[in-house]
Amino acid sequence: MKRSIRTAVRAVTAAGVVAGLAFGLTACSEAVDQVDKVVDEKYEVTYEVTGKNVDSIQYHGGGGEAMNPKIETVDRPTLPWTKTVTLRGIMPAAVMPVAADLTGTEVTCRITHKGKVLKEETGEGLATAGGCIAESPVGG
Incomplete structure (x- = not known):
């Protein structure tokens, strides 16, 4: 009798594990579908750089992979310099003014999306300190 109960419990437990795995795989598949939709969605940002003595400006222009733009x-x-680009999915928006000589370099960088400022930085050393980087507004 005890052996029959153990066998029945194992069968029910195994059925539960299989059902759990099936549910988990379905949930995982749905999550992957959601991520794929977010990664494929595009968004536009405008980069702005103002100031003086900027030798170059580097920015994410939309090419490359989401996490390796x-x-x-x-x-x-x-200057002032403005550029509107189309990015996709989780790709961060980023703009970095670069100056070889920081003497008298006062720079402001700004990233906007649909009229809202996502990131703004101002400073003398900004031209070598990383500029502006903003998270993607998509899927948030």
Whole structure:
């Protein structure tokens, strides 16, 4: 009798594990589908750089992979400088002014999305301190 009960308990437990795995795989599949939708969604940002003595500006222009974006560069930009780009999914928006000589370098960088400022930084050392980086507004 005890052996029959143990066998029945094992069968029910095994059925529960199989059902749990099936549910887990379905939930995982749905999560992957959601991530795929977010990764494929596009969004537009506008980069702005103002100030003086900026030798170049580097920015994410939309190429490359979401977590390994291609960095584009503008040499000897005329300030104020503005550029609107289309990014996708979880790709962060980023713009970095670069200056070889920081003497008298006062720079502001700004990233906007649909009229809302996502990130803004101002400073003398900003031209070598990383500029502005903003998280993707998609899927948040």
